[in-house]
Amino acid sequence: MGVSNEREEIKARVQQIQVSLPDGTAVPALGQGTWYMGENPQAKEQEIRALQLGIDLGMTLIDTAEMYAEGGAEQVTGDAIPSRRQDLFLVSKVYPHNAGIRKISESCENSLRRMGTEYLDLYLLHWRGNVPLSETIEGMEKLKKEGKILRWGVSNFDTEDMQELWGTDGGQNCAVNQVLYHIGSRGIEYDLLPWHKQHKVPVMAYSPLGHGGELRSKLMSNPVMTQIAEKYAVKPLQIALAWTIRTDNVIAIPKAVQENHVFQNAQAAAIKLKREDLEELDRAFPPPTHKVPLDII
Ligand code: NAP
Secondary structure: OOHHHHHHHHHHHHHHOEEEOOOOOEEEOEOEOOOOOOOOHHHHHHHHHHHHHHHHOOOOEEEOOOOHHHHHHHHHHHHHOOOOHHHOEEEEEEOHHHOOOOOHHHHHHHHHHHHOOOOEOEEEEOOOOOOOHHHHHHHHHHHHHOOOEOOEEEEOOOHHHHHHHHOOOOHHHOOOEEEEOEOOEOHHHOOHHHHHHHHOOOEEEEOOOOOOHHHHHHHHHOHHHHHHHHHHOOOHHHHHHHHHOOOOOEEEOOOOOOHHHHHHHHHHHHOOOOHHHHHHHHHHOOOOOOOOOOOOO
16 A cells, blocks of 8 residues: 555544534544653654644644643644644643733733644643632633634543533533543543533543553553554554543543654554453453542643
8 A cells, every 4th residue: 555545544544533522513533742842952843743744644633732841832833733724623721820811811822823823723721720710711711702712621620620610600611621541540430521421521631641651661561451452453552542532522632753653643543442352451450439539740
């Protein structure tokens, strides 16, 4: 198969797996993260190429934040994105200390300038800080009216935070909650994920490959993961990624700079885990049996 045919085939599989936002917009269940991009000028070209390859493979949702390399990751994203802006779904995040009514506009403007775009598809409160939720909602809704963002959401909100948000005026306009979720950290399955299903608000899973270091190595070398991976002729982390997006309510945003990683992540869209695989994975990585406070990095 030619290189371009192979890419088209992977892209078609990625495009088949979509998640619906509360307003009916469909986004790819597999996107791309950008944490740590923009920190090292020598790595910039490779980071840009990685994001562009991911876009070519259908992973057109890109997650970044004003925090990442203090705007550096947003700049890399801006340099990577093609002119067909309407084909992308760009997500950025505001620092909690900038999420008040006075600062949120300036933060958003700065993100837009760094990314070279006129609007964000989704703007998230990165985590809860001291600014009252009502004030952040007011700021987000104002940005929406001005056309600078199309929708807003939150990140690192546990179930009680979501309940409080739902009880706050305008809070039900939240489109997404981005939280840590991977097969080695399943705490949200006890109550947060069910809350999201019930309220039809998708979860965006960050660190879906376990982020890095020892935890990622453990996932890669787990005997059940390796055995299932062998069965599908893929790598264990591709199984971890396919597992994360096994339902229709979770979007995963793996970050990859190495080209082979980008390919592998996109190819995970084609893996359909069978019931017996999921049961084996449950035995190796048991789901929670009680409330677990939200895992955060
Ligand atoms: P991750 O995506 O779980 O893991 C990234 C690491 O895995 C990188 O070292 C990457 O290496 C490696 N990798 C990627 N694909 C691989 C593959 N197929 N095989 C082997 N290794 C692979 O971790 P993350 O960056 O923490 O999370 C993803 C994104 O979520 C972030 O980039 C960020 O956008 C977002 N996030 C949000 C929050 C929040 O508070 N809202 C917190 C954390 C993360 P290379 O880069 O060298 O390819």
